[in-house]
Amino acid sequence: MQQQYAATAGAWPASRSPRIAHNEIDRNPLLDLVKIRERVSRGETIVDSTRTDKQITVLLDGLACMSTLHKDGSRQIYTFHHPGDLLVSQGMRYPNSIDHIQVQALSKSLVGLIERNDLEQAIQRRPALGQVLWRAAMVEASILRQRLITARWPALPRVAHLLCEQLTRLGVGSVVVPLNQIEVSDAVGLSVVHTNRVFKDLRQLGVLSQSRRIEVLDEKRLRELASFDGRYLDVSDILSRWELRIE
Amino acid sequence: MQQQYAATAGAWPASRSPRIAHNEIDRNPLLDLVKIRERVSRGETIVDSTRTDKQITVLLDGLACMSTLHKDGSRQIYTFHHPGDLLVSQGMRYPNSIDHIQVQALSKSLVGLIERNDLEQAIQRRPALGQVLWRAAMVEASILRQRLITARWPALPRVAHLLCEQLTRLGVGSVVVPLNQIEVSDAVGLSVVHTNRVFKDLRQLGVLSQSRRIEVLDEKRLRELASFDGRYLDVSDILSRWELRIE
DNA sequence: CGCCCCCTTGAGCCGGGTCAATTTGGGTGG
DNA sequence: CCACCCAAATTGACCCGGCTCAAGGGGGCG
Numbered sequence: 001m002q003q004q005y006a007a008t009a010g011a012w013p014a015s016r017s018p019r020i021a022h023n024e025i026d027r028n029p030l031l032d033l034v035k036i037r038e039r040v041s042r043g044e045t046i047v048d049s050t051r052t053d054k055q056i057t058v059l060l061d062g063l064a065c066m067s068t069l070h071k072d073g074s075r076q077i078y079t080f081h082h083p084g085d086l087l088v089s090q091g092m093r094y095p096n097s098i099d100h101i102q103v104q105a106l107s108k109s110l111v112g113l114i115e116r117n118d119l120e121q122a123i124q125r126r127p128a129l130g131q132v133l134w135r136a137a138m139v140e141a142s143i144l145r146q147r148l149i150t151a152r153w154p155a156l157p158r159v160a161h162l163l164c165e166q167l168t169r170l171g172v173g174s175v176v177v178p179l180n181q182i183e184v185s186d187a188v189g190l191s192v193v194h195t196n197r198v199f200k201d202l203r204q205l206g207v208l209s210q211s212r213r214i215e216v217l218d219e220k221r222l223r224e225l226a227s228f229d230g231r232y233l234d235v236s237d238i239l240s241r242w243e244l245r246i247e
Numbered sequence: 248m249q250q251q252y253a254a255t256a257g258a259w260p261a262s263r264s265p266r267i268a269h270n271e272i273d274r275n276p277l278l279d280l281v282k283i284r285e286r287v288s289r290g291e292t293i294v295d296s297t298r299t300d301k302q303i304t305v306l307l308d309g310l311a312c313m314s315t316l317h318k319d320g321s322r323q324i325y326t327f328h329h330p331g332d333l334l335v336s337q338g339m340r341y342p343n344s345i346d347h348i349q350v351q352a353l354s355k356s357l358v359g360l361i362e363r364n365d366l367e368q369a370i371q372r373r374p375a376l377g378q379v380l381w382r383a384a385m386v387e388a389s390i391l392r393q394r395l396i397t398a399r400w401p402a403l404p405r406v407a408h409l410l411c412e413q414l415t416r417l418g419v420g421s422v423v424v425p426l427n428q429i430e431v432s433d434a435v436g437l438s439v440v441h442t443n444r445v446f447k448d449l450r451q452l453g454v455l456s457q458s459r460r461i462e463v464l465d466e467k468r469l470r471e472l473a474s475f476d477g478r479y480l481d482v483s484d485i486l487s488r489w490e491l492r493i494e
Numbered sequence: 495c496g497c498c499c500c501c502t503t504g505a506g507c508c509g510g511g512t513c514a515a516t517t518t519g520g521g522t523g524g
Numbered sequence: 525c526c527a528c529c530c531a532a533a534t535t536g537a538c539c540c541g542g543c544t545c546a547a548g549g550g551g552g553c554g
Contacts (some may be wrong), residue, residue, distance in 0.1 A: 226532080
């Protein structure tokens with residue numbers, strides 16, 4: 001687990017804590033509410049419809065994804081979750097739905113559980129917390145909108161864009177995207193075969209290393225290929241505009 | 248405008264007001280904050296980056312869509328907005344972004360403006376309001392996730408699904424979807440030409456009328472073609488689970 | 495040291511895109 | 525009431541990116 005921490009540390013630029021990096025300041029009041037911590041291993045389901053109505057989950061360490069498993073065996077990955085992210089979504093509240101939405105660990109992870117009542121009381125005490133949750137949901141929507149845009153792009157820029165997004169979330173200095181080609185395929189909506197051909201091209205362009213891992217050699221070029229503008233991930237200006245203060 | 252009201256009345260099942268149908272009960276505290284009302288005509292931009300940081304907009308009547316105009320002239324429609332919807336999104340907060348996100352009226356509409364300060368104060372007074380906004384953003388994310396799923400489907404079920412979604416939002420008894428084929432194309436991500444061929448097929452299947460408008464004759468069949476399960480639009484159970492009360 | 499994922503590559507097909515006309519119906523001014 | 529206009533709807537021809545099917549490789553972990 002130590003290496004795991006190292007791998008996911010600094011998951012957000014300007015982070016302060018090695019584990020909970022993403023917007024730690026805003027989320028701190030949430031972290032205070034974490035009573036239970038659980039370790040989960042790769043592949044395990046962290047959140048699904050059986051759990052959500054009693055507790056809210058926060059990813060403390062590791063990497064996870066929200067996904068749907070379709071009856072035909074295919075998997076749709078909506079978003080990847082990094083430390084600090086709330087793993088809650090109204091979309092997973094429908095146990096009878098054919099498409100089963102869940103959050104799944106992609107590496108060894110550590111999650112924190114928050115009691116629903118505690119959260120409600122916290123919001124009563126600190127109304128700004130409600131705004132923080134609102135904002136977090138808006139960021140999620142923002143990411144989804146961006147994915148809708150890239151969904152229409154050709155395969156190469158589409159994959160490149162996802163890699164840029166993940167590099168940004170992993171934080172400055174990160175070079176290896178800890179995903180495999182299957183996960184990338186399920187996120188961008190390409191077949192594994194075609195995704196593989198895209199990786200081949202990216203390697204020939206000198207953007208990725210020849211290694212089996214996804215290792216970015218030329219981030220600048222990657223951003224150009226993806227027309228990447230990371231501002232949709234950035235919430236700091238919202239923070240300042242709304243002058244949110246917790247306490 | 249009177250006919251306009253009639254056309255969009257009852258925009259949500261179990262509505263109580265002819266104009267503000269969608270979740271009127273939850274949003275009432277928001278509506279109290281509306282100081283200014285404005286009429287906008289079809290095609291006009293309601294919200295873009297020049298406006299959002301001072302005011303929050305609510306759609307009181309009519310039909311609107313959130314969209315991005317790409318430099319190549321194409322338009323991506325993310326969601327359609329019905330009366331009662333908040334027309335705010337962090338995604339439109341980036342004036343320098345190449346892709347310009349905006350909310351655009353698709354018919355004559357009436358919007359209400361809420362001062363940012365008034366909203367902040369209201370949240371201070373009634374913390375549950377923050378949760379309502381959170382929930383609204385989660386519903387938006389839910390709609391976007393669903394659109395990501397259908398984005399991988401073949402053209403016919405994809406279009407059918409959008410029509411089902413809009414029928415649901417328009418409310419029981421609605422039969423005409425007040426969109427044209429261009430708007431549908433931009434929402435589902437198909438070319439106008441191919442969208443037109445899908446409509447041709449839907450007519451031959453007896454699902455749509457021969458009329459130029461989008462008039463649904465066989466909603467049951469349409470739902471089957473789309474594998475439609477409207478629960479992702481339904482927030483009522485969230486309401487009850489969280490026992491939200493405004494005042 | 496062997497097994498199971500995962501990665502890789504080739505061949506052939508097809509849904510949907512693009513380009514280019516043409517039609518249609520509603521709105522408008524004379 | 526009619527001729528005209530224009531956005532939207534329609535249709536045909538052709539092309540291609542990405543999918544499917546199928547068959548190897550390779551390396552990390554038990």
